[in-house]
Amino acid sequence: MFTTVLTRGPVVRPEIARITGLSSAAVTKAVKPMIEAGYLAELTQSVRAAEGAGRPAYPLAIRADREFFVGVKVTADELIGVITDLRAEVRAASRMPVSGRSVEQVVADVAALVAELTPQFADRIHHVGVSVSGDVDRPGGLVRYSPFLGWRDVALAELVGAATGLEVTVENDVKALTVAEQWFGEGVGADSFALATVGVGIGCGLVVNGRLVPGGYGVAGEIGHIPVAAGDGPTCHCGSRGCVEAIASEEAIVARAREAAGDPGLDMAGAILRAHDGDAAVRAVFAEAGQAIGLGLAAMVNLVGPERVVVSGEGLAAYDLFEEQIRAAFSRQAFGAAERCPLVVRPLPWEEWARGAAAVSIQSLFAP
Incomplete structure (x- = not known):
């Protein structure tokens, strides 16, 4: 239900019910705690439930600034980092050359980039997504093989988590970009x-x-x-x-x-x-x-x-x-x-790839 509002909102409850297949009562029950937790808001401007007839309905929208997410795209030469809101809109961005391609160097560089990006959002950032080219086991947080970095069997989520203190999701960079397009771009709907x-x-x-x-x-x-x-x-x-x-x-x-x-x-x-x-x-x-x-x-x-x-x-x-x-x-x-x-x-700059990493982090939180 939440992802329907996130990717298609503002949207009225009857439309949520139609898209999700939930009953109206189930939608109302699910919505209440999300409003109380500050993730959803009911807009004050009403719309008619169907074609200008029936009881007015009040659309639900995401409170995009309720939480922020870090996304980092790792390349062989540099890191591209962004901060996004809940709708994956980029609020800040930065780039940093990698000090080397070893696992230890890249993890330290990621931690430094996160520290540079997060101060003004620190109290509302708990998650970071990292995207890497190659064979990635997302559930295990493992980079099994990255030819451009020369890595094999690297527990990247665990290492970045220890270095940043944040919850970490690791994904293949193309799949991460796909998630961003699925939830917030060409793939919506x-x-x-x-x-x-x-x-x-x-x-x-x-x-x-x-x-x-x-x-x-x-x-x-x-x-x-x-x-x-x-x-x-x-x-x-x-x-x-x-x-x-x-x-x-x-x-x-x-x-x-x-x-x-x-x-x-x-x-x-x-x-x-x-x-x-x-x-x-x-x-x-x-x-x-x-x-x-x-x-x-x-x-x-x-x-x-x-x-x-x-x-x-x-x-x-x-x-x-x-x-x-x-x-x-x-x-x-x-x-x-x-x-x-x-x-x-669809030409996409490197910051969009980092946004994809953040989108994976958003997805992992709300649709694991």
């Missing part, structure tokens, strides 16, 4: 949708029947490791060949663009510039990356059938160089009516 990210890696979060899908092993949605050129495709860091990520990640694009251009010092910005200037060999690298992403998205849509797919990530800076190939490969490979699944392009 959708029974199923997917969020795919293009950048350092190729990730995907899945929502099915209104729930984030972790899968039996916590790696559901890893479209980056769908083989699209298995035979003679490039080797992926996971040990397989021809994965989407081995062709379309930033590292893969840069490596192949350097070879195509004969320039070992080329970086991603330089590769994009060369492609925009008409370098045919480098443009072909981006085109092949787009085809790989499109095939991976189509495979996911064929298997899961989401209502829509949100495409995001830092790699969208080059989206114009491979959008045509993404959409063409998707359209060619999607089965039947799945071809009509919309691909919604």
